[in-house]
Structures are given as C-alpha cells and as structure tokens.
Amino acid sequence: MSSKFQRYTGATLSSHDQVARALGADIITGVYPPGTKIPPEADILERFGISRTVLREVLKTLTAKGLIVSKTRVGTKVLDEANWNMFDSDVLSWRVASGFNTEFRRDLTEIRLAIEPEAAALAAQRATPEQIALLRKRVEAMRDARDSRMAFAEADLAFHQVIGNASGNSLMRSISGVIETALVASFTMASPVDEDAEHEKSVGLHARIVDAIEAGDCDAARDAMRNTIGHGRQRIDRATDTKGD
Missing domain, CATH: 1.10.10.10 (Winged helix-like DNA-binding domain superfamily/Winged helix DNA-binding domain)
Structure with missing residues (x-):
C-alpha cells in the first residue's frame, strides 16, 4: 500500500x-x-x-x-x-470515509474546476523542460497501469502535483489534498483501468494537457484540464447511477 x-x-x-x-x-x-x-x-x-x-x-x-x-x-x-479545515488532507479523508454523496462530489468537482485549469494555464507559461519531461513520464505511467487501480491513481495524483508545482503558485500547490481526495473517488468507485476505452481516453486527455503546456498555449491547457476533470466526474456519476447514491 x-x-x-x-x-x-x-x-x-x-x-x-x-x-x-x-x-x-x-x-x-x-x-x-x-x-x-x-x-x-x-x-x-x-x-x-x-x-x-x-x-x-x-x-x-x-x-x-x-x-x-x-x-x-x-x-x-x-x-x-x-x-472544519476541509483543505486538510486528513479531514478530507475522514469525509471520504463517511461516503461520497452527491453534494460532496459536486463540491470536489467545483473546487477543482475553479483552480486546476488556471494552474495548467500558468504551467503553460512557467513550466521548465524538466517539469514537462516529468509530466510525460507520469502520462506513460498512467498508460502502463492497465491492471492496477492503485498504480493508475498514484500516477494520476503525481501528474496533477507536477502541474501544481509547474504553475509556480504556492497556493495552487496547496490543494493537492483536494485532488487526492477526488482521485480516491475514481480509485474506489470508477477507475478508468476497469475499461480499455476509458483508460485510453483518460490517458489521452492527460497527454493533451502536456501538449498544450509544452506549446505554451494557456487557453488550450486550461480547456484540456477542464475536459480531464469532467471526464473523471462523468465516470463517477455513471458508477453512482448504477449502484445508487
């Protein structure tokens, strides 16, 4: 573990x-x-x-x-x-233990959409070649994680943490606990590794974020991050609709 x-x-x-x-x-x-x-x-x-x-x-x-x-x-x-300090990783994890209801999933998505697309846009301006190479490495780790929810979730989390670092904004880096909580939802409820098509789509969406950052295209990086977060939310919503909220 x-x-x-x-x-x-x-x-x-x-x-x-x-x-x-x-x-x-x-x-x-x-x-x-x-x-x-x-x-x-x-x-x-x-x-x-x-x-x-x-x-x-x-x-x-x-x-x-x-x-x-x-x-x-x-x-x-x-x-x-x-x-309660809901940006604290422990508090978030205890909230996870009480269940992912509709309101909490909405809150997680809204805060991610409010911050992460801007972090990606800033990364398009500020990312170093080393950080871009590291993002590529994380995408490949996600691609290779075909049979392990845990391995995919860890690579996914590491990817978003690099984005936060590459943004050059210390406050944006501080929401990694929120990102981790959202990814745990994917890991526990609807990991993309469960379906080949979903796995391929998720990896492709993350790769587009890196492409936009490497190109220095802030708008494209912002949109690519929004699409990636939205894809994760859709997977969780489908899983919830199937199992019942």
Missing part, C-alpha cells in the same frame, strides 16, 4: 493517527454532533488503550483541524462544520 493513500485505508498508521482518524470520523459522520462534547478522557483511554500523552496529542491535532475546542471547566466540544 502506497503511503499516499494510507490515510484513506487506515493501513500501517501510528496509534496517534488511528485514534485521530477514528475520533475525526466520528465527528464528521455526526456520532458527536456540533455543540456536543466528545466522551470523557477516561472513556477514550479505555476505548483505544492509549496513554494520556497520546490522547493529548490527538486532541491537539483535532483542535488544529478545527473540529473541536477545549475550554476549562466546560470540556471538549465539537465545533460547527463551518470551522
């Missing part, structure tokens, strides 16, 4: 990460609704069999992510969803 996707599966996580993941998921799924208190310290220690030191670090982590707030003589309360 790649380290990139461990947060989504819970594989080989430390005690701190396991407990943070479990409590974070409980908060996000409404086991502990906003305004309520999380269980007392003694109950959490008994549930997970951890030390007080580990628990303190877990609570610090959840506080930093905007999920809880601790007050003297009041206890630790769950904050409203408006306070």
Whole structure:
C-alpha cells in the first residue's frame, strides 16, 4: 500500500493517527454532533488503550483541524462544520470515509474546476523542460497501469502535483489534498483501468494537457484540464447511477 493513500485505508498508521482518524470520523459522520462534547478522557483511554500523552496529542491535532475546542471547566466540544479545515488532507479523508454523496462530489468537482485549469494555464507559461519531461513520464505511467487501480491513481495524483508545482503558485500547490481526495473517488468507485476505452481516453486527455503546456498555449491547457476533470466526474456519476447514491 502506497503511503499516499494510507490515510484513506487506515493501513500501517501510528496509534496517534488511528485514534485521530477514528475520533475525526466520528465527528464528521455526526456520532458527536456540533455543540456536543466528545466522551470523557477516561472513556477514550479505555476505548483505544492509549496513554494520556497520546490522547493529548490527538486532541491537539483535532483542535488544529478545527473540529473541536477545549475550554476549562466546560470540556471538549465539537465545533460547527463551518470551522472544519476541509483543505486538510486528513479531514478530507475522514469525509471520504463517511461516503461520497452527491453534494460532496459536486463540491470536489467545483473546487477543482475553479483552480486546476488556471494552474495548467500558468504551467503553460512557467513550466521548465524538466517539469514537462516529468509530466510525460507520469502520462506513460498512467498508460502502463492497465491492471492496477492503485498504480493508475498514484500516477494520476503525481501528474496533477507536477502541474501544481509547474504553475509556480504556492497556493495552487496547496490543494493537492483536494485532488487526492477526488482521485480516491475514481480509485474506489470508477477507475478508468476497469475499461480499455476509458483508460485510453483518460490517458489521452492527460497527454493533451502536456501538449498544450509544452506549446505554451494557456487557453488550450486550461480547456484540456477542464475536459480531464469532467471526464473523471462523468465516470463517477455513471458508477453512482448504477449502484445508487
């Protein structure tokens, strides 16, 4: 299992990460609704069999992510969803664990469409020859990943991370957690490797992004990225229509 996707599966996580993941998921799924208190310290220690030191670090982590707030003589309360840092990779992964409903899939697509096409356009202006070569390498890795959802998803994620780097914009690079979450949806629900035609189309769409970046064509890079994101959304929507939302 790649380290990139461990947060989504819970594989080989430390005690701190396991407990943070479990409590974070409980908060996000409404086991502990906003305004309520999380269980007392003694109950959490008994549930997970951890030390007080580990628990303190877990609570610090959840506080930093905007999920809880601790007050003297009041206890630790769950904050409203408006306070949650949804750009945090862990928070996103816990949201994934609660299910990809229609609203969440829409949110992921909208934020990607708002940012990634512009990142591709900037990359058309700023990408170095080395970054373009790396993008080509990632496309080939996607092409070679015919029998592995994981290998395709990892190559796809790496591709979009290079785009973010090539944009030269540090804020655009920071949404990699959102991109990773969206790709996990593809990986778990409707990977292009499941169908030869879909695999070929996805690889071709990514290759067009690189062609446009290498040509320095901002408009073409922007449009190619939009088409690529749209193709991923269509696959997930078809899978959802088949399985039921």
